[in-house]
Amino acid sequence: xxxxxxEIQVHPAxxxxxxxxxxxxxxxxxxxxxxxLIYILFLALGAGLAPGVISAWLNDKEYGALASERARQGKLxxxxxxxxxxxxxxxxxxxxxxxxxxxxxxxxxxxxxxxPAGPLFATEExxxxxxxxxxxxxxxxxxxxxxxxxxxDTSLGTVRAFERSHPERVRLTPAICPLRxxxxxxxxxxxxxxxxxxxxxxxxxxxxxxxVGTPVLATADGVVAxxxxxxxxxxxxxxxxxxxxxxxxxxxxxxxxxxxxxxxxRAGQSVRRGDVVAxxxxxxxxxxxxxxxxxxxxxxxxxxxxxxxxxxxxxLDRRWQADERLLMGKSITAPRGSWExxxxxxxx
Numbered sequence: 004x005x006x007x008x009x010e011i012q013v014h015p016a017x018x019x020x021x022x023x024x025x026x027x028x029x030x031x032x033x034x035x036x037x038x039x040l041i042y043i044l045f046l047a048l049g050a051g052l053a054p055g056v057i058s059a060w061l062n063d064k065e066y067g068a069l070a071s072e073r074a075r076q077g078k079l080x081x082x083x084x085x086x087x088x089x090x091x092x093x094x095x096x097x098x099x100x101x102x103x104x105x106x107x108x109x110x111x112x113x114x115x116x117x118x119p120a121g122p123l124f125a126t127e128e129x130x131x132x133x134x135x136x137x138x139x140x141x142x143x144x145x146x147x148x149x150x151x152x153x154x155x156d157t158s159l160g161t162v163r164a165f166e167r168s169h170p171e172r173v174r175l176t177p178a179i180c181p182l183r184x185x186x187x188x189x190x191x192x193x194x195x196x197x198x199x200x201x202x203x204x205x206x207x208x209x210x211x212x213x214x215v216g217t218p219v220l221a222t223a224d225g226v227v228a229x230x231x232x233x234x235x236x237x238x239x240x241x242x243x244x245x246x247x248x249x250x251x252x253x254x255x256x257x258x259x260x261x262x263x264x265x266x267x268x269r270a271g272q273s274v275r276r277g278d279v280v281a282x283x284x285x286x287x288x289x290x291x292x293x294x295x296x297x298x299x300x301x302x303x304x305x306x307x308x309x310x311x312x313x314x315x316x317x318x319l320d321r322r323w324q325a326d327e328r329l330l331m332g333k334s335i336t337a338p339r340g341s342w343e344x345x346x347x348x349x350x351x
Contacts, residue, residue, distance in 0.1 A: 080137055087144040094151040099326055101158050106316045106335065107176055108165055175252040177222035177317040179276060180211075181260060181296050182283070187212040188323070189293055192313040192337075198290050205341035207311030208259070208297040209318075215292045217283040219260050221274040222298075222317065225252035228349045230266045230280075232287070240343040244295055245287025248280045249349060254301055257309045257345065261295030262286050299345070302336075309345060311337040 015023075104110075166173050180186070190210035197204050229249040233241040241247065244261030248268060251257050264284025274280060285292045298317050299309035313335040315323055329335070 080141070084137060084141050084144075087141055087148065091144050091148055091151075094148055094155070096322060097155055098151055099329070100319065100322065101155060101162065102329060103316055103319055103326070104162050105158070106329065107178065107319065108162070108169075108172070110161065110165060171253070172255070174224040174276070175255050177252070177256055177258055177298050177314075178319045179220065179222050180318045180321050181220050181222050181258075182211050182213050182217055182294060183220070184213070184217070186321075189291075192311070192315065192335075194341075205337055207337045207342045208261075208295050209314045210293050210295055212291065212293045213283045215264055215282070215284055217294075218279045219248070219263060219281040219283060219294055221250055221276055221278045221280050222258055223250075223252045223256065223276050225250040225256075225258070225274055227268045227270050227272045227274065227280070228257070229346065230268050230270050233346050238343070238346045241346050243288040245289060246281070246284060247287075249345070250274065250280070251349075254307065256301070257297075257299040257349075259295070259297040259299070261297075262289040262293060311342045 015021075188209055189212045190206050190208075192209060193206060194203060195206050196202065227248065228251040229247065232246055233244070235242040244259070246261075246263040246266055248260045248263060248266060249257060250259075260281055262284055263281035263286065265282045266280075267282070268274060268278075268280045283292055283294050289295075296314050298312050298314045300312045302308050302310050315326060316329065316335050
């Protein structure tokens with residue numbers, strides 16, 4: 004095959020300068036042509052792939068932004084669920100407080116409140132997502148809170164109407180804790196084993212542990228029916244309570260405060276709710292300083308038959324851990340024959 008060459012001449016603008024010549028032999032020209040062709044193919048391939056690469060890069064950035072937003076929304080949703088849970092606990096606590104008021108005043112159970120207006124959040128469909136379960140839980144709690152608030156509004160109206168029409172009943176109903184500060188219940192209103200006789204008996208009171216000298220408050224307006232220690236020969240059961248104050252609140256209630264150290268009132272004296280009637284002591288049959296607090300309610304319309312009632316019902320300014328048992332419909336009155344009648348002559 005005949006050999007050939009390609010000559011490229013470069014003529015400078017200055018005619019005085021010599022012309023330059025570039026000679027490319029056949030194999031050199033072939034190599035250069037192949038290199039140019041490969042470069043052109045590379046550019047074409049790059050132009051074809053560039054939109055996909057750019058799109059993928061943009062999609063990665065968008066996905067990262069969406070993932071970050073989803074995580075942020077998840078944290079926000081969790082915070083809302085915790086807030087709803089706290090609000091649900093508070094509404095349940097308010098309902099329990101109001102329920103205790105119904106029991107204390109002897110009111111009939113409030114009728115169920117109507118369902119709140121709007122969609123039934125508990126059954127509303129939720130779009131499928133990673134947070135669908137959490138959203139459904141939030142909707143359920145929201146709906147339950149609205150139901151509870153509607154019921155509270157109805158019940159509160161009933162209580163307010165009763166208090167407006169029966170102001171004396173309100174004054175004579177025990178409603179506060181007889182002690183202030185931090186308290187520990189050492190024995191509740193229940194059947195127990197006596198710490199002295201080791202026999203099973205019914206404890207018709209609350210025993211509230213407190214330091215000696217802690218003021219004991221009257222829990223309702225009333226008159227002092229007794230202040231002192233009941234003689235053992237008159238009634239051994241009441242004698243065991245040591246220094247004792249018994250208040251009579253009209254024909255509705257009697258409250259008793261036992262194991263006192265110092266008595267601050269005398270028989271026949273009128274007291275108001277919150278007045279100091281004694282101080283906590285360790286007198287009588289008492290294993291440690293505490294207050295024995297009883298509430299007795301007249302259960303007859305035309306007579307005087309004061310029976311022990313769970314004092315926790317009549318402590319409306321505190322919430323005890325065991326208060327939820329009241330919602331279960333358990334009896335708040337001591338079983339018949341399990342309690343000692345009031346000392347003779349105190350109630351006429």
